[in-house]
Each structure stands twice: as C-alpha cells, then as structure tokens.
Amino acid sequence: MPGPTRILGLMSGTSLDGIDAALVEFSSEPHFQWKLLSFYFMPWEEGMRKTILNCCRPDAALQQITVLNYLLGECFAEAAVQAVHHAGLAMQEVEAIASHGQTIWHQPEPLFMGRHTGRGTLQLGEPAVIAARTGRPVIANFRSMDMALGGQGAPLVPYADWRLLAHPAENRLMLNLGGIANVTLLPAGGSLQDVLAFDTGPGNMLMDALASAVTQGKWNCDRDGALAAAGKCHPELLAECMAHPFLQRTPPRSTGREMFGAEYASWLLQRAHELELTPSDILHTATRFTADSVLTSCRNWAQKHGPIHTVIAGGGGVRNPVLMQMLEEGFAPSQVCTHARFGIPDDAKEALAFALLGYETLQHKPCNVPAATGASRPAILGQIQWV
Numbered sequence: 360m361p362g363p364t365r366i367l368g369l370m371s372g373t374s375l376d377g378i379d380a381a382l383v384e385f386s387s388e389p390h391f392q393w394k395l396l397s398f399y400f401m402p403w404e405e406g407m408r409k410t411i412l413n414c415c416r417p418d419a420a421l422q423q424i425t426v427l428n429y430l431l432g433e434c435f436a437e438a439a440v441q442a443v444h445h446a447g448l449a450m451q452e453v454e455a456i457a458s459h460g461q462t463i464w465h466q467p468e469p470l471f472m473g474r475h476t477g478r479g480t481l482q483l484g485e486p487a488v489i490a491a492r493t494g495r496p497v498i499a500n501f502r503s504m505d506m507a508l509g510g511q512g513a514p515l516v517p518y519a520d521w522r523l524l525a526h527p528a529e530n531r532l533m534l535n536l537g538g539i540a541n542v543t544l545l546p547a548g549g550s551l552q553d554v555l556a557f558d559t560g561p562g563n564m565l566m567d568a569l570a571s572a573v574t575q576g577k578w579n580c581d582r583d584g585a586l587a588a589a590g591k592c593h594p595e596l597l598a599e600c601m602a603h604p605f606l607q608r609t610p611p612r613s614t615g616r617e618m619f620g621a622e623y624a625s626w627l628l629q630r631a632h633e634l635e636l637t638p639s640d641i642l643h644t645a646t647r648f649t650a651d652s653v654l655t656s657c658r659n660w661a662q663k664h665g666p667i668h669t670v671i672a673g674g675g676g677v678r679n680p681v682l683m684q685m686l687e688e689g690f691a692p693s694q695v696c697t698h699a700r701f702g703i704p705d706d707a708k709e710a711l712a713f714a715l716l717g718y719e720t721l722q723h724k725p726c727n728v729p730a731a732t733g734a735s736r737p738a739i740l741g742q743i744q745w746v
C-alpha cells in the first residue's frame with residue numbers, strides 16, 4: 360500500500376470514559392508519513408458504563424458478557440460512522456477499521472484453576488458487527504498473538520511511540536496517563552529492539568474511583584485535581600500503597616482494573632477511614648501514589664540509557680494539574696510536555712496508535728516489541744474480519 364491509505368483506529372481504555380476514534384491517513388513512499396484527518400470521542404452513556412463495569416469482575420455473568428460483546432460492536436460501529444462523517448468522508452474511502460475493543464479482563468500472569476493453569480486477555484466489541492454495519496474490513500484482537508507467544512499482550516502502543524516520535528539525539532520517555540499509566544522509553548537513535556516499555560501502575564483509575572466514592576457518585580473523576588489540591592499527603596498510607604507487589608515486579612509487566620480497580624479502591628478507602636483522612640487528603644495521597652509509582656519505576660528501569668531529555672505525556676491524566684505538577688517536579692531537570700506539542704491531540708494518541716498497528720497488519724508487518732511484552736518473537740498482530 361504505497362499510496363495514501365486511510366485507517367480508522369478505535370479504542371476504549373480502562374478508564375471507561377468513552378470511545379476514541381482517530382481517522383488517519385498513512386503513506387509509505389517515498390517515506391513513512393501520517394496525517395490525522397479527524398478525532399472523535401463518543402462518551403459512554405452512564406447505563407452502558409455501568410454494564411461494562413459489571414462485566415469487569417471475576418464473577419461477571421457469562422450471559423451478560425456474551426451479549427455485551429455484540430452490543431459493544433454496535434457502539435464501536437456507531438463511533439466509526441461518526442468519525443468518518445466528521446472528516447467529511449464516505450466510509451468507502453476508508454481502507455479498514457482497526458479496533459482495539461474494550462478490555463474486560465487482562466490476566467497476563469498464570470491463574471490457577473484446579474488442576475490447570477492459564478493466562479489470557481479479553482477485549483470485547485465484536486469485529487463482525489463493526490464490519491457488518493460499516494461495510495469495511497475490521498482488524499481486531501491485537502493482543503492475542505503476542506499472548507499466544509508467551510507475551511503479556513501489552514503494552515502495544517510502544518511500536519507507535521517509536522514510529523511516530525523516536526528522535527536521533529534525544530532520549531525520550533512517552534508517558535500515557537490513562538486508566539493505567541504506562542511508559543515507553545525511546546533511546547536516542549534506537550531501533551525498535553532498543554525500546555523499553557511497561558505499565559507503571561494506576562493512572563486515573565484509582566483517583567477516579569476515590570473521587571466517585573467521596574462525592575457519593577457525583578463526580579466521575581477529580582476534575583482538574585480540585586479535591587487533591589485542597590488536601591495533603593498522608594505519608595504512612597502512601598508507604599502502604601507503594602508496597603503493592605505489582606510495583607516491585609521487574610518488567611515486562613502489565614496490569615489493569617483487576618489489580619487497581621474497585622477492590623483496591625475500597626481497601627484504600629477503608630484504610631483512609633481508619634487513619635481519619637479527609638476526602639481531599641485521600642485524593643491527594645492517591646494522586647501522590649500515582650505520581651510516585653510512575654517516578655519510581657522510571658528511576659528503577661527507564662533511566663539506564665542515561666538522562667531523559669524529554670518526557671512526553673498524554674492521556675486524560677494530563678488534564679489533572681496536581682498530578683502533572685508532581686510529575687514535573689519529580690522528572691526535573693527533564694522537561695515534561697504533552698503530545699500536543701508534536702501535533703498529536705493528547706486524547707487521540709491511543710486511537711492513532713491502533714490505526715497505525717492496523718496499517719502495519721495489512722502489510723504483514725510485525726508490531727509487537729518482544730522486550731516490552733515478553734513474547735518469544737516479533738509477530739504480526741490482529742485478526743481480520745473481511746466483508
């Protein structure tokens with residue numbers, strides 16, 4: 360596909376805020392180029408958000424999961440139609456749709472089930488439904504092949520980080536503040552094999568759950584860091600959080616709602632009540648925990664290539680000024696900026712990344728980073744639903 364090829368990337372992250380859709384035009388000749396044609400965000404309607412959350416539990420009802428897979432296919436298709444419409448294009452002008460889907464369970468570490476042990480990851484949003492509604496081929500299940508090769512199936516964005524933002528003379532650290540926070544280190548002039556990436560721990564997920572709890576469900580997140588800004592850190596509770604076993608793990612490592620979701624938030628709330636923290640102190644401590652888990656893991660694993668020149672942050676967390684200030688102070692003297700400086704809207708990065716992965720899949724090009732996921736070899740990612 361040497362000529363311009365339009366791919367629509369679809370993503371819904373662990374924050375469960377909504378579907379991100381990025382329509383991107385790629386070309387490979389005379390050299391690789393990309394252009395974001397449109398970005399569209401479709402927030403989850405509250406009922407759907409609750410239904411998805413109900414399915415992100417070990418005891419979720421199988422009947423609901425089965426139906427949700429098809430329902431989400433309809434939602435992703437709707438977002439795809441809207442995004443293409445916003446770009447002023449017809450669906451036929453789009454080569455393919457690359458859909459990450461909605462993760463409802465991610466189990467990269469072995470799970471013991473009686474006499475058997477297994478691993479797995481599950482993203483919902485039936486590709487056949489998206490293909491049927493849009494009439495375009497759909498590439499989905501990007502994580503499966505990596506996991507089949509012994510990898511964690513995550514993180515997959517590092518390929519896009521490298522392809523879009525690697526620099527010949529600067530060590531760059533890409534920081535994604537989604538529901539979970541993850542980093543990609545792009546060593547100066549490094550090849551794809553030199554890229555290092557891992558999940559650092561919670562991103563917005565924990566702050567969101569606590570903000571919702573202390574406002575009796577009125578807030579979905581600590582909007583603009585307002586609660587945290589009015590509070591202070593409780594060092595003892597912070598130390599207990601920092602002792603979480605996930606933070607001690609050496610990369611490759613990936614995590615999700617299974618580890619830093621509802622159960623963890625209610626443990627933290629209970630400890631906070633025992634220690635008599637105010638709601639603002641709870642949010643401030645959780646925000647500090649989020650920042651420190653990023654900073655500590657970067658110090659331990661990402662700075663072995665020498666000092667980081669630029670930290671490029673993205674994801675919804677960049678809208679939280681308290682979190683961003685903690686990160687700026689912690690990363691100093693490295694400069695912290697956002698993706699917007701590089702022409703990538705902060706919200707569009709992940710959907711753009713999956714559009715790129717889809718583009719590469721159509722060209723049979725491997726896109727996982729085995730050093731980041733732990734897979735035994737590079738692999739072509741994704742399964743294709745033709746129409």
Ligand SMILES: Nc1ncnc2c1ncn2[C@@H]1O[C@H](COP(=O)(O)OP(=O)(O)O)[C@@H](O)[C@H]1O
Pocket residue numbers: 371372373374375376377536537538539563564567579580581582583584673674675676678679709
């Ligand atoms: N104004 C804001 N103040 C604080 N947090 C915000 C704000 N806007 C968005 N966020 C956070 O960003 C999250 C969404 O980030 P996103 O990158 O889409 O995560 P994911 O990839 O997990 O869906 C929201 O859940 C919320 O926590």
Ligand SMILES: [Mg+2]
Pocket residue numbers: 371372373374375376377379
């Ligand atoms: Mg999101």
